[in-house]
Amino acid sequence: MDRLGWWWRRERLASASPPLDGLGMRPIALADHDFLCSLYVSTRAHEVAATGWPDIESKRFLEQQFEFQHRYYQEHYAAADFLLLTRDAQPVGRLYWWESDRQGDRGEPRASLIDMSLLADERGRGVGSALLTLMVAHADHSGRVVELHVEANNPALRLYRRFGFEPVGGNHVHVKMRRNARASDRTPVEEPAP
Numbered sequence: 001m002d003r004l005g006w007w008w009r010r011e012r013l014a015s016a017s018p019p020l021d022g023l024g025m026r027p028i029a030l031a032d033h034d035f036l037c038s039l040y041v042s043t044r045a046h047e048v049a050a051t052g053w054p055d056i057e058s059k060r061f062l063e064q065q066f067e068f069q070h071r072y073y074q075e076h077y078a079a080a081d082f083l084l085l086t087r088d089a090q091p092v093g094r095l096y097w098w099e100s101d102r103q104g105d106r107g108e109p110r111a112s113l114i115d116m117s118l119l120a121d122e123r124g125r126g127v128g129s130a131l132l133t134l135m136v137a138h139a140d141h142s143g144r145v146v147e148l149h150v151e152a153n154n155p156a157l158r159l160y161r162r163f164g165f166e167p168v169g170g171n172h173v174h175v176k177m178r179r180n181a182r183a184s185d186r187t188p189v190e191e192p193a194p
Contacts, residue, residue: 019126025083025095032084035091040066043117077114093118095131099144111139113148132163136179143181149174
């Protein structure tokens, strides 16, 4: 299943968004495991720094957490698009997206932004906003509600709010957010069969 990838290729041709120049995506492969682990570690290192653990213990802990998360995503979102983001053929991030035609709680098809992570050099350059623009356009085009979970102290929370995501629940660590599909003025286009 590569619905988001299909949408990406279609929209990318029509996009003139500078943050996306040179950016590509492809399904993750076994050979990407080390990069994905190091990406995870780079996005979580600041959290573990507060523990005072020696660097080697912190790194080992984060690598273990990556393995748990990776296994969970693979098992619970088996039909998701697990995509490696590349810039000029070099890995720079990951984008995990799941969608279903099954009806959600309110009777609509739905999607989940499982994860979007970028290397430090790619953050703050508009890449996340440009990718989110494509994702919500895809969701709007297909009439899908999009849900996600984000840590309450994650700066991306502001980004999601700008894109119309509203808090709908959560716990002491994560905020569950939802964005309802909006009417699309695009001409319907036949998507390839999965």
